[in-house]
Amino acid sequence: xxxxxxxxxxxxxxxxxxLTRSKVFCGCSTEFGGEPNAHTCPVCLAMPGxxxxxxxxxVEFAIRAGLALGCTVRRKSVFARKxxxxxxLPKGYQISQYELPICEGGSVPIRGGxxxxxxxxxxxxxDAGKNLHEVSADxxxxxxxxxxxxxxxxxxxxxxxxGVDEAIExxxxxxxxxxxxxxxxxxxxEGSFRCDANVSVRRRGExxxxxxxxxxxxxxxxxxxxxxxxxxxxxVEVVESxxxxxxxxxxxxxxxxxxxxxxxKEEAHDYRYFPEPxxxxxxxxxxFVEQLRRSVPELPAARASRYQKVLGLSAFDxxxxxxxxxxxxxxxxxxxxxxxxxxxxxxxxxxxxxxLARLANETGTSPQDWKVTPPKLAAIVKxxxxxxxGGPGAKQLVEEVFRHGGEPSExxxxxxxxxxxxxxxxxLAVEKVLSANPGEVEKYRNGKKxxxxxxxxxxxxxxxxxxxxxxxxxxxxxxxxx
Amino acid sequence: xSSSVRELLDVPLVELSEALEKKRISSAEVTAAALDRIxxxxxxxxxxxxxxxxxxxxxxxxADQRAARGERLGRLDGVPIAIKxxxxxxxxxxxxxxxxxxxxxxxxxxxxxxxxxGAGAVMLGKLxxxxxxxxxxxxxxxxxxxxxxxxxxxxPGGSSGGSAAAVAARQVFGxxxxxxxxxxxxxxxxxxxxxxxPTYGRVSRYGxxxxxxxxxxxxxxxxTVGDAAxxxxxxxxxxxxxxxxxxxxVDDYGAxxxxxxxxxxxxxxxxxxxxxxEAGVASRMREALAAYERMGARIVEVSLPHTRYGxxxxxxxAPAEASSNLARYDGVRxxxxxxxCPGLAEMYxxxxxxxxxxxxxxxxxxxxxxxxxxxxxxxxxxxxxxRTLLRRDFDRAxxxxxxxxxxxxxxxxxxxxxxxxxxxxxxxxxxxxxTCNLAALPGLSVPCGLDPDGMxxxxxxxGRPFDEGTLFRVARALEREQGPLPGPGGxxx
Numbered sequence: 009x010x011x012x013x014x015x016x017x018x019x020x021x022x023x024x025x026x027l028t029r030s031k032v033f034c035g036c037s038t039e040f041g042g043e044p045n046a047h048t049c050p051v052c053l054a055m056p057g058x059x060x061x062x063x064x065x066x067v068e069f070a071i072r073a074g075l076a077l078g079c080t081v082r083r084k085s086v087f088a089r090k091x092x093x094x095x096x097l098p099k100g101y102q103i104s105q106y107e108l109p110i111c112e113g114g115s116v117p118i119r120g121g122x123x124x125x126x127x128x129x130x131x132x133x134x135d136a137g138k139n140l141h142e143v144s145a146d147x148x149x150x151x152x153x154x155x156x157x158x159x160x161x162x163x164x165x166x167x168x169x170x171g172v173d174e175a176i177e178x179x180x181x182x183x184x185x186x187x188x189x190x191x192x193x194x195x196x197x198e199g200s201f202r203c204d205a206n207v208s209v210r211r212r213g214e215x216x217x218x219x220x221x222x223x224x225x226x227x228x229x230x231x232x233x234x235x236x237x238x239x240x241x242x243x244v245e246v247v248e249s250x251x252x253x254x255x256x257x258x259x260x261x262x263x264x265x266x267x268x269x270x271x272x273k274e275e276a277h278d279y280r281y282f283p284e285p286x287x288x289x290x291x292x293x294x295x296f297v298e299q300l301r302r303s304v305p306e307l308p309a310a311r312a313s314r315y316q317k318v319l320g321l322s323a324f325d326x327x328x329x330x331x332x333x334x335x336x337x338x339x340x341x342x343x344x345x346x347x348x349x350x351x352x353x354x355x356x357x358x359x360x361x362x363x364l365a366r367l368a369n370e371t372g373t374s375p376q377d378w379k380v381t382p383p384k385l386a387a388i389v390k391x392x393x394x395x396x397x398g399g400p401g402a403k404q405l406v407e408e409v410f411r412h413g414g415e416p417s418e419x420x421x422x423x424x425x426x427x428x429x430x431x432x433x434x435x436l437a438v439e440k441v442l443s444a445n446p447g448e449v450e451k452y453r454n455g456k457k458x459x460x461x462x463x464x465x466x467x468x469x470x471x472x473x474x475x476x477x478x479x480x481x482x483x484x485x486x487x488x489x490x
Numbered sequence: 491x492s493s494s495v496r497e498l499l500d501v502p503l504v505e506l507s508e509a510l511e512k513k514r515i516s517s518a519e520v521t522a523a524a525l526d527r528i529x530x531x532x533x534x535x536x537x538x539x540x541x542x543x544x545x546x547x548x549x550x551x552x553a554d555q556r557a558a559r560g561e562r563l564g565r566l567d568g569v570p571i572a573i574k575x576x577x578x579x580x581x582x583x584x585x586x587x588x589x590x591x592x593x594x595x596x597x598x599x600x601x602x603x604x605x606x607x608g609a610g611a612v613m614l615g616k617l618x619x620x621x622x623x624x625x626x627x628x629x630x631x632x633x634x635x636x637x638x639x640x641x642x643x644x645x646p647g648g649s650s651g652g653s654a655a656a657v658a659a660r661q662v663f664g665x666x667x668x669x670x671x672x673x674x675x676x677x678x679x680x681x682x683x684x685x686x687x688p689t690y691g692r693v694s695r696y697g698x699x700x701x702x703x704x705x706x707x708x709x710x711x712x713x714t715v716g717d718a719a720x721x722x723x724x725x726x727x728x729x730x731x732x733x734x735x736x737x738x739x740v741d742d743y744g745a746x747x748x749x750x751x752x753x754x755x756x757x758x759x760x761x762x763x764x765x766x767x768e769a770g771v772a773s774r775m776r777e778a779l780a781a782y783e784r785m786g787a788r789i790v791e792v793s794l795p796h797t798r799y800g801x802x803x804x805x806x807x808a809p810a811e812a813s814s815n816l817a818r819y820d821g822v823r824x825x826x827x828x829x830x831c832p833g834l835a836e837m838y839x840x841x842x843x844x845x846x847x848x849x850x851x852x853x854x855x856x857x858x859x860x861x862x863x864x865x866x867x868x869x870x871x872x873x874x875x876x877r878t879l880l881r882r883d884f885d886r887a888x889x890x891x892x893x894x895x896x897x898x899x900x901x902x903x904x905x906x907x908x909x910x911x912x913x914x915x916x917x918x919x920x921x922x923x924x925t926c927n928l929a930a931l932p933g934l935s936v937p938c939g940l941d942p943d944g945m946x947x948x949x950x951x952x953g954r955p956f957d958e959g960t961l962f963r964v965a966r967a968l969e970r971e972q973g974p975l976p977g978p979g980g981x982x983x
Contacts, residue, residue, distance in 0.1 A: 095822050099817065288734065
């Protein structure tokens with residue numbers, strides 16, 4: 009028996025911090041970093057007498073996310089207290105949602121939309137603070153409550169994932185959707201997009217699910233893969249040796265690449281959930297939901313599909329363009345400015361995924377900051393189509409405008425980037441090169457046809473790269489007597 | 491104390507206010523007199539946990555300056571009051587009657603404190619209470635005993651014992667308390683003062699140290715109905731920081747105060763008359779009802795069939811919510827922290843063991859049990875369903891009457907130490923008051939005479955949601971009819 013005789017079943021629980029400016033139950037800033045406890049108030053410090061006040065923006069973000077994920081939005085949902093003691097949980101309970109969450113059902117597409125991973129629920133809750141250990145000279149621990157009260161969206165999938173590849177795809181797809189909506193920044197390392205995995209194995213063909221364990225503390229896709237793969241191997245070994253997988257929570261240790269059962273507690277957590285008496289039930293009406301539905305943009309999967317089916321772009325191009333909403337929006341706008349169809353789409357896509365991507369990476373900028381705006385890119389594409397500028401010239405033009413701004417048609421002139429198509433000028437250059445290289449001309453005429461490239465190269469150099477290749481080629485061949 | 495000063499402290503709040511308005515007296519004078527009275531009497535009475543004389547005199551001086559400029563902020567401007575130590579006061583120690591918060595100085599004010607400040611009231615200090623508002627006799631205060639001004643050997647009631655005692659003893663002209671299962675009404679009736687628990691949501695709970703979130707309400711205790719109405723007027727209304735507070739506009743409580751009871755119907759719940767009530771209490775109640783009939787009200791019998799489940803439902807819901815609300819007292823961020831513990835669990839355990847008294851511990855355990863896995867449905871959920879049935883009882887009763895009337899407590903103030911050893915007996919005394927909190931209705935206690943031993947008896951009136959105006963009106967009618975109670979004899983002037 010080996011691992012391949014087993015099927016891996018995974019369910020994922022994602023906690024995504026919502027990008028609202030304030031916390032979910034008070035007006036404190038959600039800004040990351042800052043002096044410990046700088047972003048706190050009586051409410052998120054759980055001072056005696058403090059009460060929660062619900063941030064409406066959080067509700068809007070949650071509903072938009074639920075709509076984008078195809079969930080049913082409950083018109084009435086209820087907050088609940090999840091009770092347990094820990095220093096980073098100042099009230100001694102977390103305000104979450106239990107029996108009546110704001111969203112239910114829905115799904116996340118993977119494999120280009122071929123498979124839909126079902127969601128169980130999406131609900132709102134507050135984040136806890138952070139315990140920091142050995143912060144002082146006396147090795148005492150400190151509690152930083154800046155993060156306490158930051159709004160979280162908890163997204164729970166059904167155990168539909170089969171294998172770690174699907175798990176990674178699911179997370180990337182979900183993350184892209186949330187980033188598209190602007191509700192989450194997708195940062196695994198900083199902890200604003202967190203994932204716990206429920207993993208179990210079963211012999212292929214078996215219907216019953218195996219006992220699952222919960223894996224925590226995986227804060228990158230790489231660690232996630234490592235952790236799940238380790239856990240699968242571990243569980244298979246347990247089963248094969250006749251043992252039983254324990255239902256437990258295991259922490260991933262990134263230094264050793266293993267999962268470890270958390271130190272056993274004397275008693276399992278009984279969270280004693282009950283409806284939060286300090287918050288009335290959350291009631292949203294149809295009008296509110298519909299308004300939010302209209303604000304959901306074309307999502308990555310749908311957009312990528314459109315790029316391929318309607319515009320004929322490759323799957324790879326579609327994927328690259330839709331990876332970030334700002335880039336896809338830029339592409340759409342540039343294409344619209346150009347007015348062209350599938351042919352223009354390919355050209356625009358090449359510029360976006362090629363030169364613009366390169367320049368963006370170098371300067372660390374996003375499409376909203378680019379001096380090459382969508383209309384300007386469209387203009388440059390048209391200049392190339394018209395033959396006004398050649399390939400290399402166009403590259404230079406894009407870079408010029410990107411770094412220094414300006415109108416493409418003007419920069420073309422001031423920087424002398426225009427292509428030379430004038431036959432007279434080209435002929436001069438051709439003759440100059442041919443007369444300077446009589447030996448090669450002889451060899452060419454005697455059959456060494458691959459010397460064409462050599463001549464073209466020299467001519468282009470002579471013309472400082474501005475020769476119109478079509479004209480150069482035609483005149484060159486004529487002069488060579490082809 | 492000179493008789494004129496005694497007279498000064500004897501008048502109702504609204505009369506004092508008028509005197510301040512007419513500049514017949516200054517806030518500084520009356521505040522000094524009140525502080526003097528506190529100093530002379532509180533050693534034996536125990537109403538205050540903390541007196542803040544300098545702050546009070548500064549507030550009084552500011553009030554006098556406003557009065558001189560003709561810019562009094564309203565009826566409460568310059569009036570000496572005090573508040574239960576359950577309200578957080580910025581820069582002033584707030585303990586909720588518990589050692590676990592000894593030395594805790596809040597960085598913010600409760601909303602009702604802000605509103606009283608904004609009205610110019612002069613706060614003399616923080617009043618004694620049962621720890622975390624858990625109790626009916628003030629005997630659960632971790633700091634000191636509070637006594638009934640009518641008989642120092644008896645309890646003032648609880649949990650707002652200090653509030654009722656301070657008002658009755660003429661130390662202050664009004665006080666704020668809180669009521670979760672009767673903690674304003676019962677001490678008010680034991681001390682012969684007026685106390686009202688408004689409709690749930692009428693007054694903000696922001697800054698009120700929480701006991702049971704779905705039951706707690708803030709309310710005034712005062713010498714007369716008019717005084718209580720004036721205090722409620724100043725603190726009622728929506729607060730954005732308390733999402734359970736109501737946006738419903740606040741009525742003008744003075745508008746129908748003197749309208750009398752002609753044409754009103756008063757319902758008396760049959761189940762309440764069947765319960766064991768002390769003879770003295772029963773007699774005063776019957777007389778009050780007779781007085782109402784003379785005044786033109788109609789008395790009818792109504793039924794609240796689920797009354798007998800009230801205590802059980804209350805003593806599941808309140809401790810359950812309390813067990814969660816008291817979790818934050820863990821020694822991490824404020825209050826008591828036991829030092830020298832080997833680890834976190836020990837620190838939690840030792841801090842809470844040391845810091846909480848017996849009653850909070852009892853209720854935390856009860857509440858935790860009622861919420862725990864396997865028991866939630868049978869206890870907490872079921873109790874909430876009973877709550878709905880109780881509310882329906884009241885709604886149906888109000889189809890036949892405008893207010894309900896009955897006793898506040900089966901007895902008058904009992905002796906200190908009498909019930910302390912049997913918590914269950916203490917709990918059972920709440921039978922008339924808890925259903926009002928469970929049903930989220932307004933409830934008021936107005937003095938209706940003395941029993942044969944000279945101890946005050948309170949009449950309870952319960953109204954429709956947000957109908958505090960009718961409660962004041964009906965209570966005022968009785969007050970006018972029977973005249974004011976004599977002052978308590980227990981406290982020497």
